[in-house]
Amino acid sequence: MSKSNRSWFSPIVIIAIVVVAGVFAFGALFDIDLPFGTETKDHSPPVIVNQIRDLAEFRAAEADMEVIVDRERDVKWVPAFLAGERVQYVAVGTVDATVDFSSLDDGAVVVADDGASATIIVPAPTIGAPVIDFDQGGVMNRDRGVLDRLGGVFVDNPTAEAALIAEAEDKMLAAAADSDLLERAEENTTATLTDLAMALGVEDVRVVFEQPRTP
Numbered sequence: 774m775s776k777s778n779r780s781w782f783s784p785i786v787i788i789a790i791v792v793v794a795g796v797f798a799f800g801a802l803f804d805i806d807l808p809f810g811t812e813t814k815d816h817s818p819p820v821i822v823n824q825i826r827d828l829a830e831f832r833a834a835e836a837d838m839e840v841i842v843d844r845e846r847d848v849k850w851v852p853a854f855l856a857g858e859r860v861q862y863v864a865v866g867t868v869d870a871t872v873d874f875s876s877l878d879d880g881a882v883v884v885a886d887d888g889a890s891a892t893i894i895v896p897a898p899t900i901g902a903p904v905i906d907f908d909q910g911g912v913m914n915r916d917r918g919v920l921d922r923l924g925g926v927f928v929d930n931p932t933a934e935a936a937l938i939a940e941a942e943d944k945m946l947a948a949a950a951d952s953d954l955l956e957r958a959e960e961n962t963t964a965t966l967t968d969l970a971m972a973l974g975v976e977d978v979r980v981v982f983e984q985p986r987t988p
Contacts, residue, residue, distance in 0.1 A: 829875035831965070833898050833958035838945045840864045841913070842937050859916045862934065864941030865909035868949040870898045870958035890977035893966050897982040898958035903945040905938060912937075 845859040873896050883892045912934065963980040970978040 830871045830873055831962060832869050832871050833961045833965075834870045834954055836868045836870075836949050836952060836954050838864075838866050838868055838903065838948060839910075840941045840944045840948075842940050842944070844937065844940070859914075860912060860937065861914040862937040862941065863910045863913045864905055864938065864945070866903045866905040866941075866945060868903050868945055868954065869901045870949075870954045871901055872896060872898045872958065872962050884975070889975065890979070891970055891975045892979045892981060893970065894981045894983055895962065895966070897984050898955050898962065900946065900949050900954065903942045903949075905942070 840863070842862040842864065843859075844862075876896065881894050883894070885891065959982055962982075966980050967978040
């Protein structure tokens with residue numbers, strides 16, 4: 774390409790870009806459909822279903838939990854405004870009590886000869902792992918000394934809250950164990966199984982919870 778052609782090419786390209794940009798701006802301003810409309814394409818691969826499992830757990834009761842973890846770290850012989858940290862973390866979540874029906878066999882239901890009464894033997898309910906709702910909780914307050922604040926500028930620790938979350942989960946489990954969650958689970962399981970048996974014509978239903986075997 775000659776020098777004269779290059780000298781004409783640059784202004785033409787600049788003018789074309791300005792015109793196209795003006796057209797897009799005009800269309801966006803007055804909400805006009807333009808032939809240069811954008812199109813979004815999804816190139817994601819299809820979802821792969823690795824495994825489907827049958828669930829045989831009855832969620833008998835659920836406890837809503839809110840825990841505040843207040844942890845303070847002091848540096849010996851150093852004033853708190855220079856070094857140290859105090860953080861308050863709020864965790865919101867749920868803890869379920871479930872009954873596992875997967876191990877039940879034919880002997881789990883004992884029906885009387887006349888069919889009027891039955892005894893149902895099921896495992897005792899157990900407390901599951903807490904489920905934290907991270908959208909509802911988080912760090913409520915964090916006070917750090919000057920040196921810790923300066924160090925935080927240069928060090929990025931994305932797992933800094935992992936210990937706080939673990940402590941919150943432990944507190945939730947302890948609170949669930951001290952509550953009436955398991956008793957409520959037994960009551961709800963008894964009511965559900967009794968209603969099912971009575972719907973089949975059984976008049977007298979007795980539900981027995983088998984305590985877990987100690988290793």
